[in-house]
Amino acid sequence: MTVKRxxxxxxxxxxxxxxxxxxxxxxxxxxxxxxxxxxxxxxxxFPKALLTRHFREPIAVQTSALQExxxxxxxxxxxxxxxxxxxxxxxxxxxGIIGTELTDVAGVDYQSMLKSYKRxxxxxxxxxxxxxxxxxxxxxxxxxxxxxxAMVDELIQQAGLRGQRNVNSRQITLLPGxxxxxxxxxxxxxxxSSFGFEVIALPDISTSLSGHLLTGFSPxxxxxxxxxxxxxxxxxxxTIAFGASMERPARRLHNALGTPYKVFQGTMGLKASDxxxxxxxxxxxxxxxxRYCWQRENLLDCMLDAHFQFAGVxxxxxxxxxxxxxxxxxxxxxxxxxxxxxxxxxxPVVAEMEREVWxxxxxxxxxxxxxxxxxxxxxxxxxxAERIGAAFLAAGFPIWNELGSYMNVSVxxxxxxxxxxxxxxxxxxxxxxxxxxxxxxx
Amino acid sequence: xxxxxxxxxxxQACGSLAPKSKPCxxxxxxxxxxxCSFDGAQITLLPIxxxxxLVHGPVACAGNSWESRGSxxxxxxxxxxxxxxxxxxxxxxxxxxxxxxDSIDYxxxxxxxxxxxxxxxCVTALIGEDMDxxxxxxxxRLAIPIVPVNSPGFVxxxxxxxxxxxxxxxxxxxxxxxxxxxxxxxxxxxGEYNIAGEMWDxxxxxxxxxxxxxxxxxxxxxYKEITWAHRAKxxxxxxxxxxxxxxxxxxxxxxxxxxxxxFYGAKETTYSLRQMAFLLNDREMERRVDRxxxxxxxxxxxxxxxxxxILKGKKAVLYTGGVKSWSVISALKELxxxxxxxxxxxxxxEDVQRIADxxxxxxxxxxxxxxxxxxxxxxxxxxxxxxxGGRNMYVAMKEQIPFVDINQERHKAYAGYxxxxxxxxxxxxxxxxxxxxxxSSPAPWDKEGNYDR
Numbered sequence: 001m002t003v004k005r006x007x008x009x010x011x012x013x014x015x016x017x018x019x020x021x022x023x024x025x026x027x028x029x030x031x032x033x034x035x036x037x038x039x040x041x042x043x044x045x046f047p048k049a050l051l052t053r054h055f056r057e058p059i060a061v062q063t064s065a066l067q068e069x070x071x072x073x074x075x076x077x078x079x080x081x082x083x084x085x086x087x088x089x090x091x092x093x094x095x096g097i098i099g100t101e102l103t104d105v106a107g108v109d110y111q112s113m114l115k116s117y118k119r120x121x122x123x124x125x126x127x128x129x130x131x132x133x134x135x136x137x138x139x140x141x142x143x144x145x146x147x148x149x150a151m152v153d154e155l156i157q158q159a160g161l162r163g164q165r166n167v168n169s170r171q172i173t174l175l176p177g178x179x180x181x182x183x184x185x186x187x188x189x190x191x192x193s194s195f196g197f198e199v200i201a202l203p204d205i206s207t208s209l210s211g212h213l214l215t216g217f218s219p220x221x222x223x224x225x226x227x228x229x230x231x232x233x234x235x236x237x238x239t240i241a242f243g244a245s246m247e248r249p250a251r252r253l254h255n256a257l258g259t260p261y262k263v264f265q266g267t268m269g270l271k272a273s274d275x276x277x278x279x280x281x282x283x284x285x286x287x288x289x290x291r292y293c294w295q296r297e298n299l300l301d302c303m304l305d306a307h308f309q310f311a312g313v314x315x316x317x318x319x320x321x322x323x324x325x326x327x328x329x330x331x332x333x334x335x336x337x338x339x340x341x342x343x344x345x346x347x348p349v350v351a352e353m354e355r356e357v358w359x360x361x362x363x364x365x366x367x368x369x370x371x372x373x374x375x376x377x378x379x380x381x382x383x384x385a386e387r388i389g390a391a392f393l394a395a396g397f398p399i400w401n402e403l404g405s406y407m408n409v410s411v412x413x414x415x416x417x418x419x420x421x422x423x424x425x426x427x428x429x430x431x432x433x434x435x436x437x438x439x440x441x442x
Numbered sequence: 443x444x445x446x447x448x449x450x451x452x453x454q455a456c457g458s459l460a461p462k463s464k465p466c467x468x469x470x471x472x473x474x475x476x477x478c479s480f481d482g483a484q485i486t487l488l489p490i491x492x493x494x495x496l497v498h499g500p501v502a503c504a505g506n507s508w509e510s511r512g513s514x515x516x517x518x519x520x521x522x523x524x525x526x527x528x529x530x531x532x533x534x535x536x537x538x539x540x541x542x543x544d545s546i547d548y549x550x551x552x553x554x555x556x557x558x559x560x561x562x563x564c565v566t567a568l569i570g571e572d573m574d575x576x577x578x579x580x581x582x583r584l585a586i587p588i589v590p591v592n593s594p595g596f597v598x599x600x601x602x603x604x605x606x607x608x609x610x611x612x613x614x615x616x617x618x619x620x621x622x623x624x625x626x627x628x629x630x631x632x633g634e635y636n637i638a639g640e641m642w643d644x645x646x647x648x649x650x651x652x653x654x655x656x657x658x659x660x661x662x663x664x665y666k667e668i669t670w671a672h673r674a675k676x677x678x679x680x681x682x683x684x685x686x687x688x689x690x691x692x693x694x695x696x697x698x699x700x701x702x703x704x705f706y707g708a709k710e711t712t713y714s715l716r717q718m719a720f721l722l723n724d725r726e727m728e729r730r731v732d733r734x735x736x737x738x739x740x741x742x743x744x745x746x747x748x749x750x751x752i753l754k755g756k757k758a759v760l761y762t763g764g765v766k767s768w769s770v771i772s773a774l775k776e777l778x779x780x781x782x783x784x785x786x787x788x789x790x791x792e793d794v795q796r797i798a799d800x801x802x803x804x805x806x807x808x809x810x811x812x813x814x815x816x817x818x819x820x821x822x823x824x825x826x827x828x829x830x831g832g833r834n835m836y837v838a839m840k841e842q843i844p845f846v847d848i849n850q851e852r853h854k855a856y857a858g859y860x861x862x863x864x865x866x867x868x869x870x871x872x873x874x875x876x877x878x879x880x881x882s883s884p885a886p887w888d889k890e891g892n893y894d895r
Contacts, residue, residue: 009544011501011528018502040564040595041469042478046506049833053510058813058837065469068596071568078471085472101500102564102596105534135502136530136565213840213881217817222840363523380509383522 003346004358012363013380015318016344017397019133021047022143022178023098024061026151029203031226032093034219036082038064038075038110038130039100054398055182055209055406060221062086066102075108083117092220093227094127096147101134127227129154139344140397141320144178145245148203151230152249156256159234165257169237171198173259175250177243179323179396180267182210183407184415188242191276191292191412195284200233201225202249209406234259238283242267242411243322244349265322265349267411268419269330270299276412295413302417303334306424310334313427316369318342318362318377319396321350327376327395328355330416334423340368373430374423391426469599473812475833476787478595480563482603485511486684487559487591487610489635489660490668492518494525494555498542498573499563501528503595512852514639516662520555534569539576546580546588556665557587559610567594587665589614604633604684611659611668612691619669621656627722628656630674632689632700633681636661637849640857644705647738647858651731653718659685672696676721678703678714683790705857706766706865707773708739738859746777749866754778756873759820761785761808761830762848768796770829770848773856775800777866783808783819785830813837827873842881844872 020037024047027035037044044063051059062085064078079097086092099110114130117123131150133143172192176185185206193199208223225233234253239261241250250261262279266272273296281288314337317327324343331338342358342365343350350357358364362377366384369375375385378396385392399405409415469476477485480503488495488511497504508524515521527545529538542560549558562573573590581588593606621628629648634641641661648655657663657671672692677700679689689700699721703714712735719731756779760770771781783806786794797807806819813834820828820843828838831849838845846868848856856865 009527009541009548010496011504011524011526013524014501014505014508014526014528016501016505016528018500018506020502021506036472040478040480041474041476041599042481042503042507042595045475045477045481046502049510050506052833052836056836058840062472063469063474064471065474066596067468067598068567068594071564071596081470082472085470089473101502102568105565105568135500135505136534213842217814217837217841219812219814380524383519 002356003351004356006358006360006364006367011361013361013366013384015342015361015365015377015380017050017140017320018047018135019138019140019143019146020098020100020135021050022140022145023096023131023133023147024048024059025051025140025178025205026144026147026203027061027094027096028059028208028221029201029205029224030094030151030221030230031208031224032218033096033221033224034060034062034086034090034092034094035096035098036062036064036079036086037098037100038066038079038108039102040066043100043102050398053400056403057209057211058222060219071102071106071108075103075106076110076113079110079113080117087121090218090220092126094151095129096151097128097130098147099130099132099134101136104132104134127151127154127158127230137345139320141178141243141245141322141347142345145243145248148175148246149249149252152202152252155230155234156252159231166235167237168198168235170196171200171233171236173233173236173239173253174199174201175239175241175246176201176203176205177241177246177267177322179320179326180242180411181406181408182206182208183409184267184411186210187409187411187415192240192280194289194292195280195286197280197284200229200236202230202233211404211407238262240264244325244347245322266326266329267415268326269333269416270296270303270413271333272326272329273299273411273413273416292413295417299413299417299420302420306420307335309424309427310336313337313373314339314371315374315376316340316342316365316372316390317395318365318375318381320344321347323396324357325349325353326410328353330419333416334420336374339372340365342368373427376423391423391430393423393426473810475812477600477603479593479597479599479603479606480561480595481507482600482605482684483561483591483593483607483610484603485600485635486604486607486633487660488521489513489515489658490557490559490663490665491515491521492555493557493559493665494520494523494549494553495559495561496525496527496545496549497561497563498527498538498545498566498571499529499561500534500565501526503561503563511635512637513635514637514642514662516642518664520553523553525549529565534565537569537571538566539571539573542571542573542576543580546576547584550580550584550586555586557589557615559589559591561591562594564595567592567596587614587618601683604681605687608685608688612688612695615665615668616692617669617672617696619666621670621673625654625656625673626675627652627724627727628654628674629718629722630657630659630671630677630698631655631661632659632677632679633685634658634661634705635681638853638855640705640855640861643855643858643860647711647715647734648718651715651719651734652727653715653722653731659688672698674698676700676718678718680704683793704769704772705861706769707776708742708859708862709776710769710772711735711858711862712739742859742863745863746866749863749870750778752870752874753866755780756826756869757782757823758827758829759783759808759816759823759825760848761787761816761828761834766848768793768800771797771800773862773865774829776862777869779827779869781805782823782825783816785809785816817841817843827869842878844875844878846872
């Protein structure tokens, strides 16, 4: 099906989140890391505030704090100053320089600056890389995957491997997409490792943004995958990517090291979970652990119980591309009419979907989804859902109206069950409210 | 070549016409925190609730920032919509002025707002968009005010953005309208943004004292009321760092006297109300204010008694920007709390002086950001609570330090007499929470000597 756009000159209630925020998010999944946003102060302050609000955790990020004249004369002087400050004060293991639309439009060459900086300082032992993530292309999802790709490239370079790998066939590298919560990543690690594999997630927000109480303050990331595990991951016998956007980093590993990879585009619902577990069963030769067999039964029973609730119901979803695809598959399994599917930017995966997908904003969601019973989007959609009278299910980024949303699980049988129950409960409550307002008082 | 730092802007002292205090410091790369000028301009103007706020630039400047303020509205909510021209690669190459014009037309046609504020961003400023001309043309054609706000992120700090927004108000809005009815004793509140509904508490007090609130700049404001702000008899500047310049210019342009005040703490509140009555030069009103403040203070003292018992002698570290750094100190002192550390990051010289007037000699000044610095002060001074903005909240939680959020993202109103009571309750609730004991004791199996082996 084709991807459509409503024609209007202005974006009203944007769904899109800047690419650079995706880059900052990816860096949070690495231990002792520091992203430096090469732009004006707001380019790092906004992502920091938004990520803090969503995850309810401190977020590590710094800025080159560009001002007008710096941009005109020598933006890299600021970057050098920022690098000096961060390196001398915090000694991070991993530095990611994130170029913004500002440095992009001004044509600042920080890639070669970083190269010569690394050469001059004789920087070894850590990772330092740069990415270009202007906001006028892509969205959170692309910013995240491009950053992971650059990270993988840098890892390969750092390790200096040329074909002489000790492949560990019992070790798998996971590349979780940007839409997966820390709870999701944790669940995926657990599912894969239950088949007897060693698992390294890259990046791993399940150990950094899942809420923990490590003491001792550090402005660097706390938790996440440590550098030596990252280097270790190059020995993996297989890469599993979740979300189509993660195929590119998987392909880098394949091209450079020959690591085979498998991409799961869908991560939600019975079929997607079946596919994953069956795949793991096939490659490991290990029978599917009994608890997943149970969970499958549980999910089917839950879907039977819930189908009364979902019959004749219509929904709209406004999410990042990979997430939208996943959620749409789950809605299909429930037999829910999909009134409108809106995404932030066009990717091959949404273009290939069998349903009509719109690239647009939350105002489009309101117009196209008018009359829908269920509204699935980030917290930015609350007002719109209220205006069209739909039940609101928070998903994606950012979510600020719920506690613990970062621990929500959507993957595996357990995730599908969690979502099905949550959505069903919302619809039940909405129905009850409608009924109440229709009671005749004598 | 040595880059030229923007001397001109820096020479302008924060908030004043004549250079008096030190210029806003240049943020240090790699150690900077806080927002940019674009952010600052938005903070100042977004509380004009019925206006449309259009961001001219790539989508994320709006996409990453809309709906992030705790400014409440008593009615219209158009300012909560996120509007962006959403420039693409091509727009940047060929220019986005046409798109801006179309966007303005679209918003005017569909939402019929009383005014549209158009914000420049780094990218549109860099490629040299003539936003003023587009706004002027559209304004003439559509016959609604369209106000360009030239405060791209890279011109400087959030604070500078506040001031640039004030300039936009002065240039395009104030003085363009007349009040519906003559109000001989009207006061403007400048730099009060109705965070968590604080303005409403203040407004109630002013009403009780018989003082008319003429224009709210800009908490829960309607566009129209700002156009007639020049008819006020006095201005009160609530957040001085941000919009003091606006008050000064209104004084020289319209002859409106102003004073700087705060509503944090009973003493400050009483002072502010008295000062209003004094500037309005009305004897009867002064007497009314005296009666009101006395009654309110007595009632507050009574209500506060149980809280003060708990709070007396407790130590706090206060880390916040601008006016709150000193005004909250008074409030805390009234509750019996000793401020052992205070952030001066975003304070002007006058602010620092005010802080010094209010704290003891052994209070530590925390000049610049960095959560580690704040934590260190909390630990060294054995503070019982940390009072700061949302950005540092989770840092405190990790260290298991009781915390009260004082900045713009919070949900509780602390202004006025009612507000002080609320603050006292919040502080106590935070400090006596059972979580602190639970979090600091180990799991049973980690306790030593638990079992006889």
